[in-house]
């Protein structure tokens with residue numbers, strides 16, 4: 001049966017196995033489980049290797065073909081009856097150190113459930129459909145994030161990414177090699193890849209859906225971001241015997257810089273400014289700090305404002321360095337993204353077929369869909385997220401909303417794979 005014929009008779013949405021989807025969510029949450037119910041699963045670490053092995057086993061059990069690449073992106077392929085560019089759906093399975101069990105993982109498992117539903121409906125799609133788990137979305141171990149999806153989209157090369165180190169000095173290349181070595185006979189593909197379209201389901205990480213009482217969001221786009229690493233160098237000296245005039249205190253300089261940049265970002269009230277990483281050396285109570293190292297994360301939907309900040313931030317840091325030296329590196333710059341109109345309409349149609357209310361939502365968080373939107377029609381659906389809480393162990397999404405997203409994906413992927 002062709003996909004068109006099958007869609008007329010069997011909506012794959014009806015074949016989503018809700019119980020299996022939810023049981024898998026529980027199973028993956030065990031890899032990197034925190035005592036408080038959250039998940040700590042850094043990219044390319046032991047817990048992610050174990051979670052990946054489960055995904056591969058589940059995919060194989062359903063007759064899907066696993067594949068990977070030099071950056072350890074993972075694909076589970078349902079072949080089509082033509083060897084054309086695949087329709088992709090998925091997200092990531094790495095987490096923040098204080099992560100919950102839904103961010104990323106829910107999008108991979110909903111895509112897997114959707115592809116299995118298409119099989120269960122007896123549909124052999126024209127195009128292949130692939131479930132994907134992108135490597136390192138979160139940027140907590142290796143920075144910047146979205147490494148796997150950016151390489152797939154050809155925005156960066158593997159050669160640029162593989163030498164990047166984590167805090168322990170381990171390179172992406174070394175960590176990815178360990179992941180690939182642990183794989184059980186998973187074939188390697190070249191980078192960059194090709195995709196006909198990409199759809200990502202994700203928890204909203206905000207409160208728009210919850211406040212509207214709507215179970216599904218069709219995402220309009222993602223706000224832009226710039227990210228920096230700043231190193232301030234002063235000089236270590238005795239806390240009691242060094243006069244104020246003689247000090248080169250890196251921490252004091254960093255504090256002035258952070259306050260000045262925070263002030264700068266107030267120009268537009270909706271600019272979000274975060275210093276989430278801060279280290280000081282030697283970090284001894286009676287020694288004047290010799291070095292401060294911190295991150296800057298800026299989010300803003302208006303690209304003109306983001307660009308102005310991009311010019312002003314290095315100048316502001318330098319102007320507040322005092323007697324210290326400052327070195328600033330912009331590690332990520334992604335302008336705002338608008339998702340594909342046609343694909344958004346397909347998602348709305350799929351929701352309407354299920355009589356599920358859906359509304360537009362703009363994403364304040366970054367996602368791998370941002371990378372794919374540069375190379376193929378891309379869209380996202382959002383699942384309501386309790387209190388908007390995310391990157392926190394208490395992150396929560398309702399089972400019925402997760403299952404609805406998988407159903408909407410099933411109809412959508414079947415349609416896309418027929419085009």
Ligand code: GLV
Pocket residue numbers: 137138364365366367
């Ligand atoms: C993704 O996790 C982000 O920080 O937006």
Ligand code: MN
Pocket residue numbers: 092103104137202367
């Ligand atoms: Mn995520």
Ligand code: MN
Pocket residue numbers: 096103138391
């Ligand atoms: Mn996240």
